[in-house]
Amino acid sequence: MTLLVGGEKMTHRSTAEATDVIASLTHPVEYKHGVTLPSFAGLTARHYLDKYDAPRESLGKVAVKNHKNGVDNPHAQFRKEVDLDTVLESPIVADPLRLYDFCPITDGSAALMFCPESVAREYADDYAVISGIGGATDTHVVHERADPTTMGGVVHSSEQAYEMADIGPDDVDVAELHDMFTILEFLQSEDLGFFEKGEGWKAVEEGVTDRDGELPINTSGGLKSKGHPLGASGVAQVYEVYKQVVGEAGARQVDAETGLACNVGGFGNCVTTAILEGRQ
Amino acid sequence: MSDDGNESTPDTTERTMEAYRYPDGSITYPGHPLGPGGQEPTGTVDLSEYAAEVITWTTSTATPPGVREPNTLAIVEFDVDGEPVRAIGQVTTDEVEVGDEVRPVYCEELREPGAGIREPASQEWDGFRFEPTE
Numbered sequence: 001m002t003l004l005v006g007g008e009k010m011t012h013r014s015t016a017e018a019t020d021v022i023a024s025l026t027h028p029v030e031y032k033h034g035v036t037l038p039s040f041a042g043l044t045a046r047h048y049l050d051k052y053d054a055p056r057e058s059l060g061k062v063a064v065k066n067h068k069n070g071v072d073n074p075h076a077q078f079r080k081e082v083d084l085d086t087v088l089e090s091p092i093v094a095d096p097l098r099l100y101d102f103c104p105i106t107d108g109s110a111a112l113m114f115c116p117e118s119v120a121r122e123y124a125d126d127y128a129v130i131s132g133i134g135g136a137t138d139t140h141v142v143h144e145r146a147d148p149t150t151m152g153g154v155v156h157s158s159e160q161a162y163e164m165a166d167i168g169p170d171d172v173d174v175a176e177l178h179d180m181f182t183i184l185e186f187l188q189s190e191d192l193g194f195f196e197k198g199e200g201w202k203a204v205e206e207g208v209t210d211r212d213g214e215l216p217i218n219t220s221g222g223l224k225s226k227g228h229p230l231g232a233s234g235v236a237q238v239y240e241v242y243k244q245v246v247g248e249a250g251a252r253q254v255d256a257e258t259g260l261a262c263n264v265g266g267f268g269n270c271v272t273t274a275i276l277e278g279r280q
Numbered sequence: 281m282s283d284d285g286n287e288s289t290p291d292t293t294e295r296t297m298e299a300y301r302y303p304d305g306s307i308t309y310p311g312h313p314l315g316p317g318g319q320e321p322t323g324t325v326d327l328s329e330y331a332a333e334v335i336t337w338t339t340s341t342a343t344p345p346g347v348r349e350p351n352t353l354a355i356v357e358f359d360v361d362g363e364p365v366r367a368i369g370q371v372t373t374d375e376v377e378v379g380d381e382v383r384p385v386y387c388e389e390l391r392e393p394g395a396g397i398r399e400p401a402s403q404e405w406d407g408f409r410f411e412p413t414e
Contacts, residue, residue, distance in 0.1 A: 015342060016342070016343070016344050016345055017344075017345065017397075019342060019343075019344050020344035020345055020396045020397050021397055023344055023396075024396070024397050024398055027310065028310075028402075028403040028404070029309075029310045029368070029407070030368055031396075031398065031403070032390045032391060032403065032404065032405050032406075032407055033351075033353060033368065033369050033370045033390050033391070033407065034340070034343055034344060034346075034347030034348065034351045034353070034370065034390070034391050035353060035368060036340060036342075036343070036344060038340065038342060039338050039340040039351070039353050042338030042339075042340065043336045043337065043338045043353065043354075043355055043368075044336070045338075046336045046337065046338060046378070047335065047336040047355075050336070050378060091341070092339070092341055093340070093341055093342050094338045094339070094340045094341070094342070095338050095339040095340075096338075097338075141308075141310065142368070143355045143366045143367065143368045144308060144316075144366060148335070148336065148355070
């Protein structure tokens with residue numbers, strides 16, 4: 001029996017200090033220029049919108065969707081909806097991204113209990129198995145990546161997880177993605193193989209990733225609404241997928257037997273992808 | 281490791297935007313012990329002698345301690361005799377667009393050492409900003 005616990009205390013720091021602590025993971029040639037993770041997101045978002053001719057509004061719709069999902073999550077930091085105009089008129093943080101494109105600073109924790117499946121029924125009637133898991137890294141220096149809109153760690157970690165679970169992206173019923181910034185939901189949904197490259201924004205526009213869509217993404221509210229206590233977020237993502245695949249997600253429940261959680265460290269520097277299957 | 285034919289003096293060496301060249305022809309900024317192909321570098325290139333094109337940019341308004349506010353940043357691409365090399369850095373102005381040509385200009389202190397979480401002695405704080413050529 002193993003108990004996995006993740007936690008983070010962040011709100012005792014100012015926004016500027018917390019931003020700097022997180023930015024300290026950047027390469028020295030990045031850090032000395034004042035590069036932060038939000039600025040990476042702004043640089044990437046501009047490139048994505050230009051490259052794929054995506055409307056700025058599509059990023060805002062990620063925030064609207066995830067805030068709506070968070071309303072029904074009793075563990076979410078923000079349990080309130082926001083409308084698109086509010087998102088698009090909020091203060092600029094890293095042009096073209098605005099305040100509502102970013103996750104908040106959060107205190108939080110999450111835990112998971114693991115045991116061999118052979119003894120799982122001794123502890124619970126319903127449980128989930130980790131049927132696939134993968135981990136991968138990308139370059140530390142972000143600008144060295146051949147395609148700034150591709151997170152290689154997401155691509156490679158999911159390839160490992162799919163192979164281990166013997167499934168493909170089309171078999172996933174629900175997913176928790178690392179939407180620290182709205183643009184990351186586009187990148188990951190494409191790099192996980194859910195949508196073609198450059199098409200992730202269309203899925204959001206068409207409601208495919210809504211709770212009642214073909215592939216619900218971030219039913220928990222995501223990092224955007226649920227909050228992002230760094231050391232806890234990856235665990236909390238798996239917790240939400242667990243709840244979904246065992247049918248315990250309450251008002252957030254979707255029709256799901258197989259779920260995926262993709263947790264990103266840094267700006268795609270290291271990534272873990274886990275696939276869960278419910279056993280009821 | 282040898283310089284690629286660029287004469288240098290102790291004074292100008294400190295102001296070199298040094299990239300590494302690897303046996304397969306690739307160049308990275310910053311340099312690494314091993315290049316994209318897994319081989320050790322064979323030489324250096326001073327990117328400050330080249331112009332670059334803006335690939336993308338952002339203006340950050342929520343800057344960390346010791347960083348100018350706002351802080352306009354760009355990812356740019358140099359063309360070193362046909363070999364693309366990307367770099368990131370501050371821009372000298374807020375008036376920048378994708379596709380603009382920029383040149384590196386030296387800055388003694390890009391952010392205030394010691395104001396942020398990193399120890400001042402842990403790294404260098406000077407470097408090159410990007411200035412539009414027109």
